[in-house]
Amino acid sequence: MAQGVFIPGHRGPERVEGEVACCLFHGNRVFVTRDGGHLALPRVDVEAYGLSLDQAHYLGTLDGTHCYGLAMPRSADLPEGLELLGMRALILEGDELVAGIAGQAFQLLEWARTHRHCGSCGQPTLPHAADRALECPDCKLVFYPRISPVMMALVYRRNGNSGELLLTRKPGYAPGRYTVVAGFVEAGESLEQCLAREVKEEVGVEIRNPRYFGSQPWPFPNSLVMAFSAEWAGGDVVPDGTELEEARWFSIDALPDLPEAVHISRQLIDDTLAQLLKSR
Ligand SMILES: [Zn+2]
Structure with missing residues (x-):
């Protein structure tokens, strides 16, 4: 079974005997298993690994089994028969349920470690x-x-019967790949103010008609990304020389390499593209 039923909660039972569903971390990597080829969280008896649920974070129930996030000491013997996967690799596998639970566990463990x-x-x-x-x-x-809000903006403009998307590249980004504008919300700022400021700072243009698309937790280490499309309202594209390597308009008929489908940036681009194509 690829997808199960996860019911989140933060107060676990007093005592649990035997196996639990576990996001067991070793450093920044988490143990997973494969169920008929599909990614799954392992069912483990943590005491068999010399660990205790006293140090674990309760996450809820997964298919009726209590589910925890737990960090192994670096010196611990590693469980056999399980696969150790980095968090980014896990997210790129595209299993929303496993990525969501493991992402939450990863954030909670990092927060507890630093507080x-x-x-x-x-x-x-x-x-x-x-x-x-x-x-x-x-x-x-x-x-x-701690949760850090990040605003993401895809700026578009209609161009006669066609349309253009304003896309950017950061230094070190995959060769030929472009994405949208994004930045952290500052203290005292509304989401709308942040959106306008980030776009102006990073690419130099003004926007109007911001439209909320959706959100995605991004656990590196604790972002919550809120994605918007916005119409170009004026100004020439001038990329911020320190944060960005390049920013330019792309015709919707000739888009460059884009982020993988698991990223909300890509989902935002696909949705905006579909809207522009519909109005042709
Ligand atoms: Zn104190």
């Missing part, structure tokens, strides 16, 4: 009694998992 002490008074933090959070026992400061 072991209170940022205000330095005391070791403890799990919060009610929420998925860490709390300082001394000054009571609460640390929730």
